[in-house]
Amino acid sequence: MVAKFSKQILLATPAGSRSMPCAQRKRLKVTARYYNFCFTVLVCLFLGALQQAAVHADALHTVTHVVDGDTIVLENGEVVRLLGIDAPEIKHTTKAGVEMGKEAAAFTRKLVEGKKVRLEFDLSNSTTNHKDSWKRTLAYVFLSDGTFVNAELVKQGYAFIIPGFVHKYQKEFERLEREARENKRGLWKNAF
Numbered sequence: 001m002v003a004k005f006s007k008q009i010l011l012a013t014p015a016g017s018r019s020m021p022c023a024q025r026k027r028l029k030v031t032a033r034y035y036n037f038c039f040t041v042l043v044c045l046f047l048g049a050l051q052q053a054a055v056h057a058d059a060l061h062t063v064t065h066v067v068d069g070d071t072i073v074l075e076n077g078e079v080v081r082l083l084g085i086d087a088p089e090i091k092h093t094t095k096a097g098v099e100m101g102k103e104a105a106a107f108t109r110k111l112v113e114g115k116k117v118r119l120e121f122d123l124s125n126s127t128t129n130h131k132d133s134w135k136r137t138l139a140y141v142f143l144s145d146g147t148f149v150n151a152e153l154v155k156q157g158y159a160f161i162i163p164g165f166v167h168k169y170q171k172e173f174e175r176l177e178r179e180a181r182e183n184k185r186g187l188w189k190n191a192f
Contacts, residue, residue, distance in 0.1 A: 060116040060144055069104025069158055071136065072112060081136040082150045083122055084167045085159040088187065100187050104158040107186070111152060116144040122167050140169065151176055157186020 061074040069087025072080050087104040088097055119139040121130045130138050141149040153159035154173050157180035161173045181188045 063112045066109040069108050079136045081138050083138045085150050086162050087159040107158040118142045157188045
């Protein structure tokens with residue numbers, strides 16, 4: 001491939017490589033080698049990123065337990081915070097808040113506990129290694145059957161979107177939350 005590319009550049013010169021001065025031929029060869037090197041580096045970087053994405057995409061993990069409506073723990077001890085959504089906390093200042101937190105946690109438990117999940121990461125968190133300040137992994141979570149857990153929690157009314165947080169599923173989550181509110185699903189059934 002490298003030699004072929006170099007020959008194509010040399011043959012593309014108007015008078016061929018033989019009538020070209022020696023210094024110009026050397027510069028042309030160096031340029032061709034430089035472009036070949038850059039192309040090779042880019043291909044290697046692309047393949048490396050593709051391989052890393054494939055490893056994460058294919059890895060299925062078992063959910064051992066649910067901490068609350070938007071936080072789960074995997075069999076390897078990794079704590080995963082569902083990205084782009086927020087569910088009421090179990091430890092809340094009001095009794096109503098505690099009840100909503102328990103409902104959300106129960107729904108999440110029924111949906112994922114003991115099941116295999118796949119994690120998908122958002123590029124916006126790649127600089128922090130997909131972790132938040134509590135060292136939880138931030139991810140979109142999918143069941144092995146393809147069910148999008150984050151979206152399902154919003155759709156069924158057990159979680160809501162985080163205002164101002166921009167991510168790849170933002171429009172979908174906004175639509176699902178609006179439908180859950182309008183249809184009074186989950187936590188929205190007793191909303192004011």
